Amino acid sequence: MAKIRVETTINGEETEFLCNGQESLLEVLRDGLGMTGTKEGCTTGDCGACSVVVDGRLVPSCLVLAAETGGRTVDTIEGVADGQTLTPVQQQFLEHGALQCGICTPGFIVAAEKLLEKNPNPTEAEARYFLAGNLCRCTGYDKIIKAVLDAAAVMREGRA
Amino acid sequence: MSAATDDSNRKFKQIGSRPIRHDGLDKVTGRARFGADFTLPGALQGVFVRSPYAHAKILKIDTSKAEKVPGVKAVITAEDLPELPMSWVSQGPAGVDSGANQRVILAREKALYHGHAFAAVAAATREIAVEAGRLIEVEWEVLPPVLSVDQALAEDAPILHEGQKTEGAGPPVEGDTNITNQIVFEGGDLDAGFADADLVVEGEFETPMVHQGYIEPHACLVNAREDGTSEIWCATQGPFGVKTETATLTGTDPQTIKVTPSEIGGGFGGKIPVYLEPAALALSRKAGRPVKMTMTREEVFRGTGPTSGSKMKLKLGAKSDGTLVAADLRLDFEAGCFRGSPVGAACMTTLSPYVIPNFRILGRDIVVNKPRVAAYRAPGAPIGSFAAESLLDELARKLGRDPIDLRLQNAIEEGGRAKYGPKFGPIGFKETLEAAKAHPQYKTALEGNQGRGVAAGFWFNAGMQSSATVSVNPDGSAVVRTGNPDIGGSRASMALMCAEELGIDVARVRPMVGDTDSVGHCDPTGGSRVTYATGMAVIDATRQVIDHLRARAATMLDVELDSIEWQDGNAVAVNGASDKGSIPIEDIARKMGATGGPIVASASVSPPAAGPGFGVHVCDLEVDPETGVSRVLRYLVVQDAGKAIHPTFVEGQYQGGAAQGIGWALNEEYLWDEEGKVENAGFLDYRVPVASDLPMIDTVIVEVPNPLHPYGVRGVGETPIVPPLGAVANAMRDATGVRFHRLPMSPPRVLDALEGAE
Numbered sequence: 069m070a071k072i073r074v075e076t077t078i079n080g081e082e083t084e085f086l087c088n089g090q091e092s093l094l095e096v097l098r099d100g101l102g103m104t105g106t107k108e109g110c111t112t113g114d115c116g117a118c119s120v121v122v123d124g125r126l127v128p129s130c131l132v133l134a135a136e137t138g139g140r141t142v143d144t145i146e147g148v149a150d151g152q153t154l155t156p157v158q159q160q161f162l163e164h165g166a167l168q169c170g171i172c173t174p175g176f177i178v179a180a181e182k183l184l185e186k187n188p189n190p191t192e193a194e195a196r197y198f199l200a201g202n203l204c205r206c207t208g209y210d211k212i213i214k215a216v217l218d219a220a221a222v223m224r225e226g227r228a
Numbered sequence: 229m230s231a232a233t234d235d236s237n238r239k240f241k242q243i244g245s246r247p248i249r250h251d252g253l254d255k256v257t258g259r260a261r262f263g264a265d266f267t268l269p270g271a272l273q274g275v276f277v278r279s280p281y282a283h284a285k286i287l288k289i290d291t292s293k294a295e296k297v298p299g300v301k302a303v304i305t306a307e308d309l310p311e312l313p314m315s316w317v318s319q320g321p322a323g324v325d326s327g328a329n330q331r332v333i334l335a336r337e338k339a340l341y342h343g344h345a346f347a348a349v350a351a352a353t354r355e356i357a358v359e360a361g362r363l364i365e366v367e368w369e370v371l372p373p374v375l376s377v378d379q380a381l382a383e384d385a386p387i388l389h390e391g392q393k394t395e396g397a398g399p400p401v402e403g404d405t406n407i408t409n410q411i412v413f414e415g416g417d418l419d420a421g422f423a424d425a426d427l428v429v430e431g432e433f434e435t436p437m438v439h440q441g442y443i444e445p446h447a448c449l450v451n452a453r454e455d456g457t458s459e460i461w462c463a464t465q466g467p468f469g470v471k472t473e474t475a476t477l478t479g480t481d482p483q484t485i486k487v488t489p490s491e492i493g494g495g496f497g498g499k500i501p502v503y504l505e506p507a508a509l510a511l512s513r514k515a516g517r518p519v520k521m522t523m524t525r526e527e528v529f530r531g532t533g534p535t536s537g538s539k540m541k542l543k544l545g546a547k548s549d550g551t552l553v554a555a556d557l558r559l560d561f562e563a564g565c566f567r568g569s570p571v572g573a574a575c576m577t578t579l580s581p582y583v584i585p586n587f588r589i590l591g592r593d594i595v596v597n598k599p600r601v602a603a604y605r606a607p608g609a610p611i612g613s614f615a616a617e618s619l620l621d622e623l624a625r626k627l628g629r630d631p632i633d634l635r636l637q638n639a640i641e642e643g644g645r646a647k648y649g650p651k652f653g654p655i656g657f658k659e660t661l662e663a664a665k666a667h668p669q670y671k672t673a674l675e676g677n678q679g680r681g682v683a684a685g686f687w688f689n690a691g692m693q694s695s696a697t698v699s700v701n702p703d704g705s706a707v708v709r710t711g712n713p714d715i716g717g718s719r720a721s722m723a724l725m726c727a728e729e730l731g732i733d734v735a736r737v738r739p740m741v742g743d744t745d746s747v748g749h750c751d752p753t754g755g756s757r758v759t760y761a762t763g764m765a766v767i768d769a770t771r772q773v774i775d776h777l778r779a780r781a782a783t784m785l786d787v788e789l790d791s792i793e794w795q796d797g798n799a800v801a802v803n804g805a806s807d808k809g810s811i812p813i814e815d816i817a818r819k820m821g822a823t824g825g826p827i828v829a830s831a832s833v834s835p836p837a838a839g840p841g842f843g844v845h846v847c848d849l850e851v852d853p854e855t856g857v858s859r860v861l862r863y864l865v866v867q868d869a870g871k872a873i874h875p876t877f878v879e880g881q882y883q884g885g886a887a888q889g890i891g892w893a894l895n896e897e898y899l900w901d902e903e904g905k906v907e908n909a910g911f912l913d914y915r916v917p918v919a920s921d922l923p924m925i926d927t928v929i930v931e932v933p934n935p936l937h938p939y940g941v942r943g944v945g946e947t948p949i950v951p952p953l954g955a956v957a958n959a960m961r962d963a964t965g966v967r968f969h970r971l972p973m974s975p976p977r978v979l980d981a982l983e984g985a986e
């Protein structure tokens with residue numbers, strides 16, 4: 069089957085890849101481009117482990133066709149930190165011990181960054197509902213939610 | 229030096245602090261490598277081909293068409309593994325039967341559940357492998373499936389395994405049977421006990437099969453080399469188990485296999501058994517190429533270890549003052565397709581938190597046409613506890629007693645006997661009950677349609693074998709090596725214990741998890757044993773390192789070894805030699821080369837026992853009577869940790885276990901159709917709790933030191949999933965007036981029950 073050539077921008081870098089028409093963005097990221105930070109938990113859009121941002125929208129990369137990302141921007145967990153500096157979300161995940169096994173962590177961080185970009189001062193309930201598409205089986209979410217709310221506070225102070 | 233020194237009065241400097249975990253950075257940046265993140269040049273993709281029937285004889289398998297598909301490099305069936313006979317006999321608590329284990333990997337005589345793998349294909353791409361799998365032709369003789377305890381026990385029940393007899397104690401069973409094992413514990417005089425009771429409560433309870441639900445599907449990469457050796461990279465709780473089990477099931481010398489554990493994306497017991505590795509090794513050998521296998525989520529649900537569904541019957545007798553006098557318990561557990569349900573552990577744990585002089589416990593392990601169960605966090609205990617804690621709640625209601633007071637009155641204490649025989653050592657059960665009672669949540673007023681439930685529970689915790697190696701770097705920092713995959717922050721705990729002993733900052737201790745060639749044997753990360761047992765090995769190895777450091781310092785200062793004490797990272801001259809001063813670890817380390825060479829020490833432990841962990845949970849819940857939807861408003865976990873090494877991760881275990889238990893109580897269950905097909909093999913329909921389902925989960929860490937560990941540590945991972953089923957059910961009873969005997973208490977069931985109650 070002829071491969072499709074796709075030009076896209078991933079984490080700010082112009083990137084070119086070949087894929088077939090059925091391949092998901094998740095498959096191309098992980099298998100084609102070796103960007104294994106984006107995780108696979110289900111491939112059916114139900115776990116959020118594969119969360120990425122395409123043209124500013126939070127999406128499960130397992131449900132996005134890679135071929136459709138041509139000309140768009142894709143942001144993944146590998147692009148979240150600013151060089152050697154962690155974001156407040158990443159830092160608060162560490163401080164709070166908001167991860168046990170850590171498989172859900174990249175998806176949560178990508179989603180939480182998006183939440184705080186849209187809503188710098190979420191309530192606990194808003195954070196819980198926004199992150200309801202991300203499954204974590206280890207933590208019971210308590211420390212994740214606290215990390216996100218504290219990251220929001222740190223970011224608000226930073227801006228003030 | 230023995231690690232079991234009495235440190236009960238020790239003032240810790242770092243134990244109990246909350247440093248950032250050493251592996252955290254890689255996990256928040258996406259760099260950490262999990263099971264599916266490994267590959268090798270030329271790696272093929274392997275997939276299983278699975279049975280469309282829940283129960284069917286395999287008369288013939290023809291793989292020839294599949295083998296001819298371009299891109300296919302190897303196809304295997306059970307014929308490609310050396311046949312291991314069924315032993316039928318349990319060789320340990322987990323019921324190890326290599327014949328059965330091999331038939332779980334690849335069905336041989338029969339497919340025993342829908343989705344049972346019977347062949348595997350390795351090809352250039354996953355798509356090709358899947359496509360080729362469809363071309364494998366099988367002659368099946370389809371048999372009626374056995375899908376419940378009742379069906380398995382029926383007079384005319386189809387028998388899963390010819391030759392399966394009932395082992396163990398209890399009422400004799402004639403001929404071939406689906407009851408593989410019976411367990412009995414008895415004490416006192418049951419009839420006299422019930423005759424003596426002023427009040428009797430009884431009920432039958434049912435719980436569904438549920439899955440551990442780890443977010444990372446099973447994955448491995450296997451490279452069989454030309455010289456017969458092989459390498460395995462995989463997500464596992466026990467790399468040494470993967471090595472021996474893969475060897476046994478493929479007829480390979482275990483010493484030729486090296487297993488490198490990846491980071492592991494959850495396990496909860498379900499990543500102790502092997503599924504992929506033996507097949508991937510056989511495929512890799514046949515193809516002469518590395519083979520990678522990753523399961524889909526659907527395969528995880530259909531083909532990997534859930535925990536047992538159950539039917540239970542319990543009768544409790546008490547005096548009018550609340551004293552328990554008699555208990556009669558029957559537990560029937562689904563084992564899945566081969567023996568090995570956790571019914572034995574349930575028999576041991578269910579009634580043991582309470583003093584009950586007269587009791588009889590019968591547990592039965594029953595095979596059904598469902599996936600073979602695997603360990604799931606405190607295996608068996610939550611199931612039995614659901615029955616016991618529900619009836620204790622009934623008793624408290626009938627007697628007009630506070631449920632915590634009733635439990636306090638009957639709580640087992642140090643010196644009390646567990647129902648399976650041994651006496652408990654120091655335990656913190658009463659302390660946890662008292663802490664729960666004193667917690668503000670317990671006094672919070674409830675409103676309409678709200679209820680509060682209390683439940684308690686315990687888990688033995690495991691000891692088993694562990695080893696650790698500690699080495700000193702030339703700058704005075706240290707490395708700790710163990711063989712236990714870090715599933716929830718254990719690297720940080722290992723580093724803390726090493727740092728505490730050495731007297732250096734925990735950030736200067738680098739903890740690592742080695743492959744099976746680089747570290748000594750460690751039994752799996754499971755049984756709440758790592759911080760306890762592997763931690764003991766770390767402490768022991770570190771103390772040996774300190775002995776080396778003292779000896780080097782003695783040489784450097786030219787004093788007797790006896791005159792050197794280790795204090796906060798310094799070798800200090802004492803005993804009349806104090807004029808010689810002290811040397812910091814950095815200076816000793818810098819001169820290691822000149823004073824005797826590198827400093828490194830290893831230690832091993834094999835503690836036969838551990839310190840049991842008791843927990844008490846309080847659930848506040850609200851029910852919408854219009855929809856049956858319930859919502860947990862507040863949730864409290866109180867548990868004895870012995871000594872919390874890293875409190876953040878102790879709390880994390882408490883919260884995570886509670887959340888899994890809440891899911892089990894309210895929503896989770898496998899749904900089967902009449903043919904034995906799982907109808908909800910995905911996260912959309914098998915609904916685990918999401919962030920918006922839960923409140924913050926409050927925790928109280930009680931510390932009653934475990935005398936078996938130098939710092940007093942008890943395992944904490946498993947106990948937190950024991951009480952939630954009862955706590956949620958008791959809250960539901962309080963909110964609705966209805967006693968639920970069957971889980972999950974999902975909205976439709978709650979609605980039905982509320983309508984029935986009207």
Ligand code: FES
Pocket residue numbers: 107108109110111112113114115116117118119128129130131
């Ligand atoms: S892998 Fe995409 S949502 Fe689960």
Ligand code: FES
Pocket residue numbers: 166167168169170171172173203204205206207443493494
């Ligand atoms: S930390 Fe394991 S799934 Fe979230």
